[in-house]
Amino acid sequence: MEVKDRMKIPRQKMPEQDPKARGKNFDEVPYGYDENTAVTEAQRCLKCKKPPCVEGCPVEIDIPGFIVCIENKDFDGAIRKIKETNGLPAVCGRVCPQEDQCEVRCVVGKKGDPVAIGRLERFAADYERNKGNVFIPEIPKSTGKRIAVVGSGPAGLTAAGDLRLMGHDVTVMEALHKEGGVLVYGIPEFRLPKAIVKAEVDYLGKLGVKFISNYIVGKTRTVDELLEEYDAVFLGTGAGLPLFLNIPGENLIGVYSANEYLTRSNLMKAYLFPEYDTPIVRGKNVAVFGGGNVAMDSARTALRLGADNSYIIYRRSRVEMPARNEEIHHAEEEGINFQLLTNPIRFIGDDKGRVKGVECLRMELGEPDDSGRKRPVPIKGSEFVIEIDTAVVAIGNSPNPLVPATTPGLDTSKRGTIIADEETGLTSREGVFAGGDIVTGAATVILAMGAGKKAARAINEYVMKK
Amino acid sequence: MAKILKKERLSENTVKMVLEAPLIAEKRKAGQFVVLRINEQGERIPLTIANADKDAGTITIIFMEVGKTTSLLGTLKEGDNIMDLAGPLGNPTHIEKLGTVVCVGGGVGIAPMYPITEAMKKAGNRVITIIGAKNKDSLIMEEEMKSVSDEFLICTDDGSYGTKGFVTQVLEDVIKRGEKIDVVVAIGPVVMMKAVSKVTRPHNIKTIVSLNSIMVDATGMCGGCRVSIGGVSKFACVEGPEFDGHEVDFDELMTRQSAYGKQEHESMQCFLRDKK
Numbered sequence: 178m179e180v181k182d183r184m185k186i187p188r189q190k191m192p193e194q195d196p197k198a199r200g201k202n203f204d205e206v207p208y209g210y211d212e213n214t215a216v217t218e219a220q221r222c223l224k225c226k227k228p229p230c231v232e233g234c235p236v237e238i239d240i241p242g243f244i245v246c247i248e249n250k251d252f253d254g255a256i257r258k259i260k261e262t263n264g265l266p267a268v269c270g271r272v273c274p275q276e277d278q279c280e281v282r283c284v285v286g287k288k289g290d291p292v293a294i295g296r297l298e299r300f301a302a303d304y305e306r307n308k309g310n311v312f313i314p315e316i317p318k319s320t321g322k323r324i325a326v327v328g329s330g331p332a333g334l335t336a337a338g339d340l341r342l343m344g345h346d347v348t349v350m351e352a353l354h355k356e357g358g359v360l361v362y363g364i365p366e367f368r369l370p371k372a373i374v375k376a377e378v379d380y381l382g383k384l385g386v387k388f389i390s391n392y393i394v395g396k397t398r399t400v401d402e403l404l405e406e407y408d409a410v411f412l413g414t415g416a417g418l419p420l421f422l423n424i425p426g427e428n429l430i431g432v433y434s435a436n437e438y439l440t441r442s443n444l445m446k447a448y449l450f451p452e453y454d455t456p457i458v459r460g461k462n463v464a465v466f467g468g469g470n471v472a473m474d475s476a477r478t479a480l481r482l483g484a485d486n487s488y489i490i491y492r493r494s495r496v497e498m499p500a501r502n503e504e505i506h507h508a509e510e511e512g513i514n515f516q517l518l519t520n521p522i523r524f525i526g527d528d529k530g531r532v533k534g535v536e537c538l539r540m541e542l543g544e545p546d547d548s549g550r551k552r553p554v555p556i557k558g559s560e561f562v563i564e565i566d567t568a569v570v571a572i573g574n575s576p577n578p579l580v581p582a583t584t585p586g587l588d589t590s591k592r593g594t595i596i597a598d599e600e601t602g603l604t605s606r607e608g609v610f611a612g613g614d615i616v617t618g619a620a621t622v623i624l625a626m627g628a629g630k631k632a633a634r635a636i637n638e639y640v641m642k643k
Numbered sequence: 644m645a646k647i648l649k650k651e652r653l654s655e656n657t658v659k660m661v662l663e664a665p666l667i668a669e670k671r672k673a674g675q676f677v678v679l680r681i682n683e684q685g686e687r688i689p690l691t692i693a694n695a696d697k698d699a700g701t702i703t704i705i706f707m708e709v710g711k712t713t714s715l716l717g718t719l720k721e722g723d724n725i726m727d728l729a730g731p732l733g734n735p736t737h738i739e740k741l742g743t744v745v746c747v748g749g750g751v752g753i754a755p756m757y758p759i760t761e762a763m764k765k766a767g768n769r770v771i772t773i774i775g776a777k778n779k780d781s782l783i784m785e786e787e788m789k790s791v792s793d794e795f796l797i798c799t800d801d802g803s804y805g806t807k808g809f810v811t812q813v814l815e816d817v818i819k820r821g822e823k824i825d826v827v828v829a830i831g832p833v834v835m836m837k838a839v840s841k842v843t844r845p846h847n848i849k850t851i852v853s854l855n856s857i858m859v860d861a862t863g864m865c866g867g868c869r870v871s872i873g874g875v876s877k878f879a880c881v882e883g884p885e886f887d888g889h890e891v892d893f894d895e896l897m898t899r900q901s902a903y904g905k906q907e908h909e910s911m912q913c914f915l916r917d918k919k
Contacts, residue, residue: 352862354680354687354727362864391729393862397666417864421876428869428876428895430902437865445686445859451913454686454711455859456906530898577863579881 180223188290189218196510200480203366203448206507212250215300219248221285222292229282230294235627236263236335240279240294247297255301257312264338264381265331265626267306267373268360270299273623274501306376313383317344322640325350325407327394327580330358331622332413332613334381335629336636340411341384343637348407349381350392352579355444358415360622362444363436365474367481368504371443395579400587400609408640409608411632412595413625416614417577421570422466426524431458431532435471435571442478457482460567464488464535466521467571468498473505475569476513487513488563492520492540492553518542518553522560524568534562574619584609594618602632603639610636645679645728648701650721653783656708657751658717659693665700667692667730673758674736674853674885677702678861680727681715688712689858689880691755691830692731693784705754705783711910718918732861733884736851740767742825745817746792747810747839748774749831753784755853756830761791763828769793771824773813775831779804811838824848829888833897840888850888854879856896857903871895 192208193199199206210218222244230240239258246255259266275295283291305311322345326337329351341347355361357374382388394400394414403410419434421427438457441447445455463479465472468491479487489508491498494517498505509515518540525534539559542551576593588596588605595604595611602610612628614620649661667677676691694703708717719725736759744763748756753774764770772792776782778801789795797805798813806813810831818824827850829839836852843850856868856879863881870879871892877883 352729353860354729362860391727392666393729393732396730396732396862397670417860417862419864419866421866421869428871428899430899434866437859437867440859440865446684450906451910453684454910456686456903456910458902530895530901579862 178220183221183223184285184288186217186221188221188293189214189296191293191296196512199367200477200511203481205370206367209303210296210300212252212304215247215297216250218293218297219244222248223284225284229284230279230292233278233282235278235623236269236630238262238298243301244292244294244297247301252301252304253312256305259298259301260312260314262630263626264335265377266298267302268331268369268377269623269626270295270302271369271373272364274621276502278623306373311380311383314342316341316385319346320344320641322346322408322643323348323406324636324640325403325410326413327400327403327410328352328358328413328415328613328615329356329378329388330360330413330415330613330625332415332625332629332632333358333411334378335626336411336413336612336633337386338381338384339630339633340636341381341386343633345637345640347385348387348389350394351388351390352393353444354390356388356390358413362440363471363474365439365443365478367477368474393579395583400580400584400606404608408643409610409636411602411629411636412580412604412609412611412615413613413629414577414580414615416574416619418575418593419570420573420575422521422572424521424523426526426532427570429524429526429532430530431460431566432524432568433458433570435465435467435475435569436574438475438569439471439478442482448478448482458567459483460565462486462488462563462565463567463569464490464521464563464565465569465571466490467573468493468500469571469573470500470504472571473500473508473513475571477508477511479567479569480511480513484567488516488565489513490516490519490521490535490537490563492518493550494518494542497550516563520553520555525562532565532568534564535568536560536562574614576615576618580615592618600631601635602628603635608639645725647719647721647723647725650719653705654781656717657705657781657783658708659703659705660716661701661703662725662728663700664702664728664730667728668695668697668700668702671695671702671731672735673738673762674755675731675733676755676861676884677704677728677730678732678858679725679729681712681719682726685715685726686712687727687859687861689732689855689861691853691855693754693757695758705751707751710907711914714911714914729861733880734882736762736828736885738762738766742768743771743823744768745771745773745814745824745827747814747827747829747831748772748788749810749829749835750776750781751783752831752835753788756828757784757787757791759828759830760788764791764793771817772796773798773810773817775799775810775813777801809838810835811842814839815842818842818846818848826851833893833900836888836891837893840891840893844889851885852888852891853884854886854891854896855884856899870899
């Protein structure tokens with residue numbers, strides 16, 4: 178096919194659940210491409226000799242390589258190509274911010290819409306999983322080296338998979354009862370079905386990665402104790418300590434951190450209460466504070482739990498919102514009420530200690546601040562009250578202190594993150610590597626995976642020299 | 644998975660279980676707790692560790708059947724398994740030789756009070772123990788507590804055993820004797836810990852309480868367990884569970900504990916219906 182013919186093909190739409198209907202269920206929103214649509218989309222790729230998209234991918238997927246397989250209807254070949262570097266393709270195809278990573282660099286995108294790399298990745302992963310015959314690569318001869326991976330989120334799973342493929346004996350320790358970290362407690366079913374996370378965890382299990390759940394490193398065993406048994410330790414414990422607004426009334430009943438709200442709903446399936454035992458407040462008027470993906474997830478969860486009004490309250494404008502465009506768009510379609518340039522100043526409670534309102538101030542944008550974004554400035558006298566019965570604070574997380582607090586000699590920053598070399602993940606302790614949100618602070622799934630990948634290489638070098 | 648090795652009913656609605664948990668048994672210290680989930684549909688609840696046997700690889704939990712989860716737990720038999728058990732969690736009690744320590748346990752709170760009392764005694768303190776319950780039948784662990792105490796006092800609300808009245812009255816009598824008390828440790832219903840802190844405050848006696856706020860993950864991740872200590876929010880799971888009783892906002896804690904009253908009732912009704 179000629180380049181100009183390829184350029185003429187429009188970016189293929191991905192069918193989605195109707196916005197009205199989906200606001201009442203937890204089923205996944207986009208349906209994914211069918212085979213024909215995937216092939217058509219694949220034809221849009223120019224198979225650049227020096228593909229800029231690959232440079233944008235933290236896990237270095239051979240993007241043109243797998244897309245040409247799809248174009249040739251070699252779907253098995255496509256997924257094998259992806260899995261050479263990415264152990265979580267069905268997850269990445271759904272939650273990666275492709276628009277800022279691979280797709281933003283796509284040559285086709287210079288003149289129109291970029292190739293839908295993420296959707297094609299998702300297609301290839303779903304094709305293989307639905308077929309039920311998952312390809313298991315051959316594991317090299319055992320090196321006899323044992324590696325402990327702490328945390329089963331994106332960083333830990335990636336490091337574990339890569340280390341296993343290098344022939345090491347890998348054990349992943351998870352504090353919760355289910356593997357997946359933020360993928361299972363944080364990201365809702367309608368954006369990332371838990372069955373998909375499970376399938377990808379099971380795949381690692383088939384590679385021979387061992388998993389121990391309910392194992393709290395820092396409490397059940399310390400890192401020092403792990404080092405007696407293992408040749409190296411990788412810390413991928415994430416950013417799991419919720420930040421609060423620090424305004425009056427924040428401990429009223431009905432005020433949640435996004436972590437708690439989403440954990441109750443996702444991991445503990447509170448949306449199926451009383452069939453499942455974990456309760457959650459099913460608010461009629463819910464306010465979510467923040468402008469990131471977690472805020473969108475919380476507001477959309479509130480809607481599905483039966484809210485009449487689900488608000489996003491964000492102190493800057495839509496332009497500065499850190500959430501993915503696609504997520505903001507989905508939220509808007511579902512009828513989430515965006516209160517932009519609005520900042521909460523106090524929660525108001527009723528006589529039973531339940532939240533019944535939030536007082537807010539309208540803001541305007543002033544000069545840029547340290548982050549380079551325009552600083553929100555309160556408009557005097559603009560106070561107003563929004564009546565709510567549930568509030569969800571989604572303004573971010575700081576690193577979980579459990580491991581640093583119990584590991585002498587492990588250097589941390591002022592913010593509480595573990596200090597680790599960017600290229601290798603090596604920390605101030607010999608044999609201890611770290612990556613993902615515990616090092617960077619709250620970031621994205623794919624960046625955590627990239628860190629897991631780099632650390633796996635460094636760990637391999639370290640243990641093989643030992 | 645944790646196997647139930649022994650089960651014993653201590654009173655009408657208080658149950659003691661010995662669980663197979665070698666990793667936790669080896670690590671746990673007085674004042675720490677575990678989180679458990681009974682089955683796939685279950686919620687995660689924190690329970691204090693009442694005792695542990697390192698050599699046998701077991702821990703003991705003692706709980707009162709109050710809601711769906713604890714009631715269901717109470718129906719399990721020896722040989723059954725608890726799906727998930729994680730720990731030990733929370734900071735251990737700060738144990739050292741302080742002088743005279745008064746250990747106050749109320750109701751099922753006597754169970755977590757036991758390892759602390761034992762450790763305080765072992766550290767060389769003079770231990771005055773006060774335990775209280777509604778009535779004689781609901782009083783637990785009398786023998787165990789007595790065995791680790793220098794002075795042992797019992798009271799019941801209805802006077803069916805020991806002194807008639809609350810632990811606070813007994814504590815007040817001990818204080819009035821004029822003996823120098825270095826620290827009071829109190830575990831029981833929130834209202835009891837609040838009352839104990841009120842009694843000790845005018846005498847400036849350091850008072851430690853253990854807060855059982857609502858938790859989900861219990862590793863600092865959810866923030867559901869936050870309590871106001873001296874006007875500052877703290878996470879009971881990672882910064883507690885023990886705090887200075889004179890700093891705790893007990894009223895807020897009681898309010899927060901009632902957050903799911905309606906759902907807990909609904910859940911209990913479903914449980915009772917299914918049981919029939």
